[in-house]
Amino acid sequence: MNGKDLKKTTDFALLGVLAQGGPMSGYDIRNYISLSIAQFWNESFGQIYPSLERMKKSGLVKSEADEGSPRRRQIYRITDKGRAALKSWLTQPPEADRPRSEMILKTMLGDQTDRPVLIGHLESFANAAEQRAKQLEAQQALVEQSDAGSPELPFAIAAIRAGIHVNRARAVWARETISTLNSTGAKK
Amino acid sequence: MNGKDLKKTTDFALLGVLAQGGPMSGYDIRNYISLSIAQFWNESFGQIYPSLERMKKSGLVKSEADEGSPRRRQIYRITDKGRAALKSWLTQPPEADRPRSEMILKTMLGDQTDRPVLIGHLESFANAAEQRAKQLEAQQALVEQSDAGSPELPFAIAAIRAGIHVNRARAVWARETISTLNSTGAKK
DNA sequence: TTTGGCATGTAATCCGTTACATGATTAG
DNA sequence: CTAATCATGTAACGGATTACATGCCAAA
Numbered sequence: 021m022n023g024k025d026l027k028k029t030t031d032f033a034l035l036g037v038l039a040q041g042g043p044m045s046g047y048d049i050r051n052y053i054s055l056s057i058a059q060f061w062n063e064s065f066g067q068i069y070p071s072l073e074r075m076k077k078s079g080l081v082k083s084e085a086d087e088g089s090p091r092r093r094q095i096y097r098i099t100d101k102g103r104a105a106l107k108s109w110l111t112q113p114p115e116a117d118r119p120r121s122e123m124i125l126k127t128m129l130g131d132q133t134d135r136p137v138l139i140g141h142l143e144s145f146a147n148a149a150e151q152r153a154k155q156l157e158a159q160q161a162l163v164e165q166s167d168a169g170s171p172e173l174p175f176a177i178a179a180i181r182a183g184i185h186v187n188r189a190r191a192v193w194a195r196e197t198i199s200t201l202n203s204t205g206a207k208k
Numbered sequence: 209m210n211g212k213d214l215k216k217t218t219d220f221a222l223l224g225v226l227a228q229g230g231p232m233s234g235y236d237i238r239n240y241i242s243l244s245i246a247q248f249w250n251e252s253f254g255q256i257y258p259s260l261e262r263m264k265k266s267g268l269v270k271s272e273a274d275e276g277s278p279r280r281r282q283i284y285r286i287t288d289k290g291r292a293a294l295k296s297w298l299t300q301p302p303e304a305d306r307p308r309s310e311m312i313l314k315t316m317l318g319d320q321t322d323r324p325v326l327i328g329h330l331e332s333f334a335n336a337a338e339q340r341a342k343q344l345e346a347q348q349a350l351v352e353q354s355d356a357g358s359p360e361l362p363f364a365i366a367a368i369r370a371g372i373h374v375n376r377a378r379a380v381w382a383r384e385t386i387s388t389l390n391s392t393g394a395k396k
Numbered sequence: 397t398t399t400g401g402c403a404t405g406t407a408a409t410c411c412g413t414t415a416c417a418t419g420a421t422t423a424g
Numbered sequence: 425c426t427a428a429t430c431a432t433g434t435a436a437c438g439g440a441t442t443a444c445a446t447g448c449c450a451a452a
Contacts, residue, residue: 028411029310036317047431060312064413069433091420091430103320110321113329114310116336122217122302124248124370129224130363132291133298141301148304174392175318178385182312185384189377196373197366204362216439235403252441257405279402279448 030067031075035098035106038081040172043097045086046072056176059156059183072096080105127197139198146194153187156180218255219263223286223294226269228360231285233274234260244364247344247371260284268293315385327386334382341375344368 034049041052046068053063063071072094075081080102086093098106123145130138160180167173222237229240234256241251251259260282263269268290274281286294311333318326348368355361 029308029313030411033313036313036320039320040317045431046433057313057316060307060309061316062306062308062412065431065433066413066415066435067411073433089430090422093431106317106320110314110317111325113332114314117307117309117311118250119248119305119307120217120250121248121305121370123305124367125217125221125224125245126298126302127370128245128249128363128367129228129294129298130366131360132224132227132294137299144301172319174388175316178318178381178388179312179316181384182309182315182381185377185381186374189373193366193370193373196369200362200366218439233403234405250440253403253405254407254442255440261405277402278450281403 028071030063031071031080032106032109033061033063034068034071035075035080035102036110038096038098039103039106043095045093045095047093049096057179060179075102123194130201135201139201142194142198142201146191146198149187149190149194153184153191156183156187160184216259218251218259219268220294220297221249221251222256222259223263223268223290224298226284226286227291227294231283233281233283235281237284245367248367263290311382318389323389327389330382330386330389334379334386337375337378337382341372341379344371344375348372 033053037049037052038044041048044052046065049068050063050065053061072081072083076083076096079099081096081098083094083096086095123141126133126141127138160177163176163180164173167176221241225237225240226232229236232240234253237256238251238253241249260269260271264271264284267287269284269286271282271284274283311329314321314329315326348365351364351368352361355364
């Protein structure tokens, strides 16, 4: 309708980080994301800085130089307008993601591959998923202790547990597939 | 190294479809994908036609006009060179996907949202995932009957079951999250 | 006859990563 | 002193979706 309906999820993700984590720099945002939702969300500097600039122009954030730092640092802070935009976005039902999985594509094309090779891929995949799940379990325990009492705790935990669930499911799937393939008449 | 190392997964996906499903048109490829791996892989015409053209130029596929059809149809067929390229790609371990999940991002930012709204999102998400899982179970039964004996059967089944597993996991996660949030001191 | 599906293709656009460029600061 | 890390930004590129443009065929 108007000139600058922002629709980029990136913008909202950054806005969300600023709302949740408090004022910080573009660099900090990157770290914050790495330490929290990296499994399910990523932003590169090539996105972050232009996005902050854009949002500054449209009044969703404002920035001040960080006086307390010996370095050149811009601290971004979400504005009321930004909070309103964020909240409105959070109210909309999330869009379904359309994932692309090379592992599954390659499995689907399994008849074009030597069995042992495919099985090897599936094994690595299962191992990676299991490791990832375990790592996230550890992270969950850690966060539960360090952030005990924080209002964001249950949400942080939920995000971690999403990773645990899907990684377990992946591992189960891969192992199941391996044994099916092994018991099926192996052609190659 | 050389002029045209193709690295686009799209190309390999199309090559795979041609290898698996036999010679067909760009239009057919689209359908084939929709009916098989749509859950985990998609290609739009904007990708398919240029990709076929590219691969034709580099000799991975060749095309002939479909004489038997009253319509203007180009039938693409994978060449030996194409088969070799495909096989070599299939041998490489699949790259990890880096998914973006709006649902999880919004969950992570749950402290910025009214609880009931977030819970509503999670409920829809859980319902959609459960439905999807059931639908895929039905599809599995169907394919098991209709394709019985086909050498591609176990791979098709595996791809479907991947969907079943992850959708179940999503549903479980969402329901778990809902009850955690309900039992946690609701602030809003 | 008109709607929907078959069929191919291009252009615009968006979104995102990677690479490049630069420079200050801190830790070893 | 020197390497790593902090910190910001731009440019190039790649990959994918959407919209647009075109037109024929079959069925209702």
